[in-house]
Amino acid sequence: MSSRISIIALLLLASSAQPGHPANPRDPDWPCAQAKVPEISLAAVWAGPPLDDVQDKWKDDANISSLVGRLAARRTPMEEAQKEITQYLATATDKTRAAKLLFVGLFDTLNAQRFSVMNGLERATRKQREAADMIRSATIALQALQGASSPDQQKVNELSNQLTWETRIFEDRRRVVKFVCEVPTTIDQRLFALSRIIQQEIE
């Protein structure tokens, strides 16, 4: 049983796309196949009127802040988001200014969310690297124990159990990281779609 675990652990470490193998050597902590784009450029999502006069004033308006929160949440379906944007801008006294405030609010919020997710991914990479080192050392220690002329069975069992758990946690985290790698792109897509709706409203 224990030898099977150590073989699995070694195979796992050797074969997995573990975070010790970055997609880009210049970003050793970036675990995703997707290229790392640190932040979304404003110009990539906005071709509307200049935003210099609004900056972060959206935070001063409770209605806009609350709307930004609802629209930024990925659980809000896009159809519903579109309706909310249309309704809100239809009642605004200065439609263009309201649209600009709303866009800047979404841009700031979603860019911050994206930054936080990317930081989390890099933190996870570092933790995984530590876990990989630990599993590797434990596997070698287990093999040494098993290879002794009279193995201490209690120690073998303890180390074997520990290795099982560490390996399981490592593998679970690896799956989660792969899933989370999609999140920055999902945020990009959401920001672009919301920004396009806002721009169409003021065209």
Next chain:
Amino acid sequence: MQAAVKTEKSRMRRLRLLSAIGLWLMATAPAHAFVAYVSNEKSNTVSVIDTDSWTVIKTIKVGQRPRGIEFTRDGKFVMVAVGDDDRIEVIDTKTQEVVDSLPSGPDPELFTQDAAGKLLYVANENDNTVTIIDVQKRIRLGDIQVGVEPEGMTISPDGKTLINTSETTNMAHFIDIEKRQVFANVLVDARPRFAEFKRDGSELWVSSEIGGTVSIIDPVKHAVTKKITFSIPGLRREAIQPVGIGMTRDGKTAFIALGPANRVAIVDAASHEVTKYLLVGQRVWHMDFTPDQKYLLVTNGLSNDVSVIDVAAQKVIKSIQVGELPWGITIAHP
């Protein structure tokens, strides 16, 4: 005599009435009843768009990694390169199902056909060749060795020269169609993706994705005469990646897809100056005009949609959600 004049007047009135009805019908009938086929690289499907309602009317399951897509000249079939299955699949436009396939080399990406629609020239990304296929007989006639990672393909308006661009070699290869031999190579900027001739054959335009430029090549001298560059305030230079090119039939205006810049550049084809940038969707890639040239449809790989541009108004009028990672597009009469 009076009776003859009366009859003539009545005939004229009828004619005028008929003309008026005709004009009214022309004005009210849909002017753009075409169908667009869009290859979705990630979802392994082709979306069919009705350009009357601007909606997806059918999604066709195809092979793996569909990219290059084009109608046959008779409009009866749509050919789509399914790179990971190493073949070109053939969709019957009546049944809207895959009914056959053509034998390409490994990983076909883009292709072009001769004016008669008899021969197909396919860029095989993985083996540095262009494969020639007889469309009717569905057989492979031979291969032409080109540069590393061939991609862009086009034929000169006189039908004599085939152009192939190679992504890694950074060249536009001029191929004598009759002899099936490369006779000239022109160095362009990094990762050339797409090639398009002006209708009068006076210029060849080649987009370079990494280089961020479009090279204007003299097809007689085989030399770059000018480079179109792009500048969008607030966007890093490396985010501007020219890929697809579309030129109006009158040769006056060109549209260039700029990839992750999420914009299409409109270029005066005579002066080569950029006159406008249109924000479309995310990672805009390839494009095609409706046959009446009123609309230009562009694929947006990351936002998974197709943007419709009103060519005369130079304005985006619609976005249509399609499959995952839309790549190529072809449009014809239904």
